[in-house]
Amino acid sequence: MPDALAIVCVRSGVLPSGSLRAVAAAGGAALLVGDGTDEAAAHLGASASDLWVWETSGFSPGRWAAPLAEFVERFDAVILPGSPDGRDLAPRLAAELGRPLVAGVVEHDDGVLTVSAWGGSVMVDVPVEGPVVWTVQPVAVTAESHEHGTGPQPVDLEIRTGGARDAVTVEVLAPDLSTMDLVEAPRLVGGGAGLDGPGRFEQLAAVAGRIGAAMGATRVVTDRGWLAHERQIGTTGVVVDPALYLAFGISGAVQHTAGLGDPDHIISINTEPHCPMMSMADVAIVADANETIAELARLLDEPAPADSTGATA
Numbered sequence: 654m655p656d657a658l659a660i661v662c663v664r665s666g667v668l669p670s671g672s673l674r675a676v677a678a679a680g681g682a683a684l685l686v687g688d689g690t691d692e693a694a695a696h697l698g699a700s701a702s703d704l705w706v707w708e709t710s711g712f713s714p715g716r717w718a719a720p721l722a723e724f725v726e727r728f729d730a731v732i733l734p735g736s737p738d739g740r741d742l743a744p745r746l747a748a749e750l751g752r753p754l755v756a757g758v759v760e761h762d763d764g765v766l767t768v769s770a771w772g773g774s775v776m777v778d779v780p781v782e783g784p785v786v787w788t789v790q791p792v793a794v795t796a797e798s799h800e801h802g803t804g805p806q807p808v809d810l811e812i813r814t815g816g817a818r819d820a821v822t823v824e825v826l827a828p829d830l831s832t833m834d835l836v837e838a839p840r841l842v843g844g845g846a847g848l849d850g851p852g853r854f855e856q857l858a859a860v861a862g863r864i865g866a867a868m869g870a871t872r873v874v875t876d877r878g879w880l881a882h883e884r885q886i887g888t889t890g891v892v893v894d895p896a897l898y899l900a901f902g903i904s905g906a907v908q909h910t911a912g913l914g915d916p917d918h919i920i921s922i923n924t925e926p927h928c929p930m931m932s933m934a935d936v937a938i939v940a941d942a943n944e945t946i947a948e949l950a951r952l953l954d955e956p957a958p959a960d961s962t963g964a965t966a
């Protein structure tokens with residue numbers, strides 16, 4: 654029996670960001686909870702060695718905590734992705750188990766959990782003795798493969814009546830791209846010190862919204878306070894893995910690019926043709942990034958031209 658277990662909340666068969674990292678941190682042992690757990694288990698594939706699934710409808714962290722605590726108390730470390738659902742369930746589980754909770758772990762090693770503070774500018778080591786619950790920062794990772802996985806084993810945990818209550822879900826809205834978790838965004842635009850001020854980031858956010866992208870930035874930008882630290886891409890910010898990355902006025906320092914994952918396509922706009930970001934790009938455009946953003950905003954605001962039938966695109 655492994656001494657660590659990842660608990661991953663699943664909605665409609667979809668694994669939240671950070672799942673693979675949590676499962677890897679638990680050495681491949683995982684319990685999937687929610688609806689569509691079999692489908693989610695298939696997405697985990699060989700990254701789980703010991704896998705349990707509890708198929709249950711609705712997200713009810715308050716009511717789940719007690720039955721889950723009974724199931725997981727034999728594991729010293731209970732690890733959840735730092736996704737919104739994971740962050741909701743983890744403290745309830747820790748309270749039910751009577752264990753400390755360490756939130757937002759970026760590294761773990763031999764009884765020490767490292768968490769980042771002050772927007773990633775400070776790393777704090779938390780020594781851990783005894784059973785604990787922790788959440789991991791959701792970053793994109795390459796999954797480890799376990800050849801001898803057991804396949805999903807169904808468990809049926811009993812929710813007792815009269816226990817903790819949960820908030821009632823009135824409506825689930827589509828994510829707002831400007832506030833969407835960067836890890837989950839398939840398209841990203843990034844702004845760097847080549848942009849001329851906070852107003853330009855408002856314009857860039859409008860462009861991002863029009864092309865279905867979320868907006869991130871470099872540390873120079875977040876340190877200036879032009880964007881919040883949770884929008885910082887890089888080793889001390891958020892580690893992402895989009896399909897498309899558009900970099901405006903970004904030099905491509907290693908602390909930034911190491912957090913980029915492996916985008917299918919990179920487009921870089923920079924006045925310096927030989928900087929690392931331009932070398933990494935599939936399309937490198939030597940131009941003023943501020944003028945380019947202004948022009949993109951103008952073009953995207955123009956009404957689409959009518960085709961020969963009179964319909965607009």
Ligand SMILES: Cc1cc2nc3c(=O)[nH]c(=O)nc-3n(C[C@H](O)[C@H](O)[C@H](O)COP(=O)(O)OP(=O)(O)OC[C@H]3O[C@@H](n4cnc5c(N)ncnc54)[C@H](O)[C@@H]3O)c2cc1C
Binds near residue numbers: 940
């Ligand atoms: C411990 C540590 C951790 C760090 N963690 C991170 C991190 O997580 N994320 C991160 O991003 N950084 C991080 N950094 C900082 C990192 O080293 C770089 O300083 C930072 O990424 C550079 O940001 P930048 O590309 O916006 O700025 P710069 O390096 O200053 O580059 C600006 C770019 O804009 C171009 N430019 C200028 N004017 C224009 C224009 N008008 N149009 C087009 N292009 C123009 C320039 O040619 C240049 O390439 C960290 C540093 C340290 C020491």
